[in-house]
Amino acid sequence: MAAEIISGKDLAHELRLEMKQKVSELNDRGIYPKLSVILVGDNPASKSYVNGKKKACKETGILSDVIEMDSDTTEAQLLQQIELLNEDPSVHGILVQLPLPKQIREQKVIDTISFEKDVDGFHPINIGRMMTGEDAFLPCTPFGIITMLKSKNIPIAGKHAVVVGRSNIVGKPVGQLLLNEHATVTYCHSRTSNLQQLTQQADILIAAVGKINAIRAEHIKEGAVVIDVGINRLEDGSLTGDVDFEAAKEKASYITPVPRGVGPMTITMLLENTIKAAKGLA
Numbered sequence: 463m464a465a466e467i468i469s470g471k472d473l474a475h476e477l478r479l480e481m482k483q484k485v486s487e488l489n490d491r492g493i494y495p496k497l498s499v500i501l502v503g504d505n506p507a508s509k510s511y512v513n514g515k516k517k518a519c520k521e522t523g524i525l526s527d528v529i530e531m532d533s534d535t536t537e538a539q540l541l542q543q544i545e546l547l548n549e550d551p552s553v554h555g556i557l558v559q560l561p562l563p564k565q566i567r568e569q570k571v572i573d574t575i576s577f578e579k580d581v582d583g584f585h586p587i588n589i590g591r592m593m594t595g596e597d598a599f600l601p602c603t604p605f606g607i608i609t610m611l612k613s614k615n616i617p618i619a620g621k622h623a624v625v626v627g628r629s630n631i632v633g634k635p636v637g638q639l640l641l642n643e644h645a646t647v648t649y650c651h652s653r654t655s656n657l658q659q660l661t662q663q664a665d666i667l668i669a670a671v672g673k674i675n676a677i678r679a680e681h682i683k684e685g686a687v688v689i690d691v692g693i694n695r696l697e698d699g700s701l702t703g704d705v706d707f708e709a710a711k712e713k714a715s716y717i718t719p720v721p722r723g724v725g726p727m728t729i730t731m732l733l734e735n736t737i738k739a740a741k742g743l744a
């Protein structure tokens with residue numbers, strides 16, 4: 463089978479047009495959705511991601527503000543900056559770009575962001591609410607993945623979803639969201655002893671490993687849906703995922719590319735969460 467390629471870029475474009483309309487309706491009611499992004503240090507990848515977020519906000523009429531802080535910023539200084547944004551009624555969403563310099567504890571930072579402005583969906587309250595299926599800000603990458611599956615009417619209920627990777631921002635929450643959609647979920651990770659045996663059973667395979675070609679033809683069941691969350695930078699500067707795309711697309715029924723797959727959807731769900739924050743979390 464030759465897979466259908468799910469373009470995150472095209473879906474992101476469609477959704478952003480709808481969002482632009484929603485933002486304009488909010489503007490008519492005197493609400494101006496605003497995202498504040500804090501960027502600490504001068505990691506070039508982080509700078510480029512933050513630029514992408516800024517551009518996406520502009521595209522949809524969401525206000526954005528990037529606060530740049532030195533690489534030697536202390537944890538106390540960063541927490542103080544977050545408190546200011548927590549208290550600022552004109553700011554609806556707060557995003558602290560990760561990773562942070564090593565003198566700053568990431569969890570402490572996440573815990574300090576008001577959960578009502580936590581558009582990344584990383585705060586423990588939002589994670590807890592996601593687990594129980596209550597209204598919450600959902601983490602952007604997992605939310606984007608579910609949105610891509612639904613856009614193609616790919617059934618999730620009763621399917622076996624295998625997640626390779628267990629990070630707090632992708633692997634763990636995408637498994638939870640798939641479970642919420644009634645999939646049977648298996649998590650694999652670096653200590654899994656029979657990876658191929660498990661991935662071969664996947665109707666939906668989520669690759670969030672962080673390693674080029676970690677998932678190859680022999681890992682994939684004929685007709686599986688393959689979602690590639692990998693972001694690996696090659697020496698020539700180009701991006702590639704965790705999946706051997708050329709081989710995988712011959713076996714899969716649907717596959718996401720890198721770039722133009724999950725990445726643009728991550729940013730789109732950030733916009734969606736910012737609009738939700740502006741309306742007020744239930």
Ligand SMILES: Nc1nc(=O)c2c([nH]1)NC[C@@H]1CN(c3ccc(C(=O)N[C@@H](CCC(=O)O)C(=O)O)cc3)C=[N+]21
Nearest residue numbers: 511557558559560561582602721722723725726728729
């Ligand atoms: N607090 C926080 N929240 C995040 O959501 C967050 C973060 N920190 N730290 C870094 C990761 C990474 N991330 C990406 C978002 C979009 C693309 C994206 O749009 N990628 C394009 C390509 C962009 C390019 O060419 O550089 C694509 O895949 O087509 C990639 C990566 C968000 N992150």
